Amino acid sequence: MSNKTPRFTRGHSCVTCYQRKVKCDGKRPCATCVKTSRATECRSARPSGPGRLSAANEQAILLRLRRYENLLTTNGIPLNGADGDDDPLNGADRDDESTLWESMGDGHLADDLPQASEAGGSEFADEDSEILPEDLLFGPSPSGINALGPLSPPVSQVFRLWQTFLDNFNPLIKLFHAPTTQQLISDAVADPRGPSASTEALLFAIYLCAVTTMTNQECLGQLGEEKTDLLRRFSHATQQALRNAQLLKSTDLAVLQALTLYLFARRPHLPSHTLWLLSGLAVRLAQTMGLHREHSLKTLSALDGEVRRRVWWHVNILDHQAGQISGARLDGPFIEGDTREPRNLSDSALSPHMRELPAEHDGVTEMVFCTVRFEVGRCMRTMKAVERAHRGGERHAAAVEEAISAFERKLDGMLKKCDESIPLHLMSIMMGRSAACHLRMWARQPLQKTRPFVADPDLFRLALQMLEYDSLTYLTKSLQPFLWHVNTHFPFQALIQVLSDLLHWVQGDDAERAWASINRTYENHPEVVRDVKHPLRVAVKNLTLKAWEKGLVQPLGPGGEQAVAGPGVAKLLAQRDALVPAGEEVSSVDDGTQVPIDDGMLNLAQFLLADDVDVDWGTW
Numbered sequence: 001m002s003n004k005t006p007r008f009t010r011g012h013s014c015v016t017c018y019q020r021k022v023k024c025d026g027k028r029p030c031a032t033c034v035k036t037s038r039a040t041e042c043r044s045a046r047p048s049g050p051g052r053l054s055a056a057n058e059q060a061i062l063l064r065l066r067r068y069e070n071l072l073t074t075n076g077i078p079l080n081g082a083d084g085d086d087d088p089l090n091g092a093d094r095d096d097e098s099t100l101w102e103s104m105g106d107g108h109l110a111d112d113l114p115q116a117s118e119a120g121g122s123e124f125a126d127e128d129s130e131i132l133p134e135d136l137l138f139g140p141s142p143s144g145i146n147a148l149g150p151l152s153p154p155v156s157q158v159f160r161l162w163q164t165f166l167d168n169f170n171p172l173i174k175l176f177h178a179p180t181t182q183q184l185i186s187d188a189v190a191d192p193r194g195p196s197a198s199t200e201a202l203l204f205a206i207y208l209c210a211v212t213t214m215t216n217q218e219c220l221g222q223l224g225e226e227k228t229d230l231l232r233r234f235s236h237a238t239q240q241a242l243r244n245a246q247l248l249k250s251t252d253l254a255v256l257q258a259l260t261l262y263l264f265a266r267r268p269h270l271p272s273h274t275l276w277l278l279s280g281l282a283v284r285l286a287q288t289m290g291l292h293r294e295h296s297l298k299t300l301s302a303l304d305g306e307v308r309r310r311v312w313w314h315v316n317i318l319d320h321q322a323g324q325i326s327g328a329r330l331d332g333p334f335i336e337g338d339t340r341e342p343r344n345l346s347d348s349a350l351s352p353h354m355r356e357l358p359a360e361h362d363g364v365t366e367m368v369f370c371t372v373r374f375e376v377g378r379c380m381r382t383m384k385a386v387e388r389a390h391r392g393g394e395r396h397a398a399a400v401e402e403a404i405s406a407f408e409r410k411l412d413g414m415l416k417k418c419d420e421s422i423p424l425h426l427m428s429i430m431m432g433r434s435a436a437c438h439l440r441m442w443a444r445q446p447l448q449k450t451r452p453f454v455a456d457p458d459l460f461r462l463a464l465q466m467l468e469y470d471s472l473t474y475l476t477k478s479l480q481p482f483l484w485h486v487n488t489h490f491p492f493q494a495l496i497q498v499l500s501d502l503l504h505w506v507q508g509d510d511a512e513r514a515w516a517s518i519n520r521t522y523e524n525h526p527e528v529v530r531d532v533k534h535p536l537r538v539a540v541k542n543l544t545l546k547a548w549e550k551g552l553v554q555p556l557g558p559g560g561e562q563a564v565a566g567p568g569v570a571k572l573l574a575q576r577d578a579l580v581p582a583g584e585e586v587s588s589v590d591d592g593t594q595v596p597i598d599d600g601m602l603n604l605a606q607f608l609l610a611d612d613v614d615v616d617w618g619t620w
Helices: 015-020 031-035 055-074 100-107 155-169 178-190 197-212 216-223 227-244 253-266 272-288 302-325 368-389 397-415 423-449 457-475 477-487 492-504 508-524 526-530 535-551 567-579 599-607
Strands: none
Touching: 015 031, 155 178, 155 197, 155 216, 155 477, 178 197, 197 227, 197 253, 216 227, 227 253, 253 272, 253 302, 272 302, 302 368, 368 397, 368 423, 397 423, 423 457, 423 477, 423 492, 457 477, 457 492, 457 508, 492 508, 492 535, 508 526, 508 535, 508 567, 526 535, 526 567, 535 567
């Protein structure tokens, strides 16, 4: 026999390439495995040969099909007939704000699942198997991909991703004690048996968060892959790891931490109602573990109790924010239970062996950003209590003013100790100042709704300052590692207020300054410009064009010249023109008509300025 190199036909990828859904060159080891330091693990993932299904397997398929049909019917999801012509994935009426089943099942994971022809033969569960509860969240687990080893980064990248997480993500979202978690990672990497299911979920969530904070260039330079590919892989791996850890049954804190990290990382990409439902799940899991009761935490070690306080408060911040984004009316208390706020202590001040927590630090610690957020929340709770106490009557202006003034005094005391040369301190300063503007803006707006529009220069100034704080973060080089956080929040309330004032009364230098800030805001948030589906984003963009067209009849220039649209507004104009049918002219304000705008969408934009809508103090 001649010695020939084994031939691999199309579809015979190695295990690693098959799991990552990347093209395999068929060599052994393949180029991908060599590049990712997995040459010794490179082996073929040959599909089993074709053949007729046995009677037992046919019966298993029918039983599984009946279970899925019953589950769909129970949840009110219509079944598509076998002879129907409609494709449910491509139908024109498929909503972006899809159901939990659609978004997290067939929609969210569709690109990550192997095709039937690619997977070859399959093993079906026996007739006594049941659909796991986790299948409702992330879709059913495809056979053969429960093992997540091939999706894990090589050891050299594990600690690089962990350091990126510590530098970029952990300072703003502190869910655990970093030294303890680092030891957990080291032990998991060194264990030949691999990590436990809960630890594996936490690891993949950390990888996902780290990549979320990186630029595409950083991903290519440090990890050798495109950011989009890494996000897809680690997002899918985190979902599968949570499924493997039996998310809905687990009382392991690491599983809750993994879910919370996953939601913080994926919140810009999840439909708003899906995010709110999943954040509500995180709250319920936390309550199941007793995180909402201070007395239950006091039975634990000092460190374990404090870590759980951090998790509980961040889970509630996430849930409150998700509820606002989804348009829910949040009339109840922001925080249920009596768990106190986490202390202003750096991780270095905490130890697994301490019996009691040290006294809260009076200066600036690693918790400075989180502490400022907690203070904003405390002020908001006070303001809401004032509102409830005077429901049906006039606003108790003195009490509201005192609440905001007390917050500003506390804020000034904290921020004057910050060093602006330290990025986290500078980020905390800017967030705190912006939050103070936001609170005062919220306190003034309801008064504006009780009568016909009245120009309020102070309200305009507060909103414009918020837009400028947003832009300043993008211009400050030292804050680039934190842009992932700023970029997930568009300053809707401030922008709507500025646009409303431009429509009604702002002219001259103030208008010129406002339009410069509006243009920078759109340039810094290109995802808003590109989006032509999200109702609120479309409404605000239409409101922007309406204000711009109105301003054209009142030239901004000192010599009376007509204003020229800046880059942000120019992109909106071009986008609108591209959407207008050929031959149809766009009306201008000059002839007494308005820029084409859907009244319902404008009402949706004005929803954010309504009297009974909470300020999104979780924005930062």
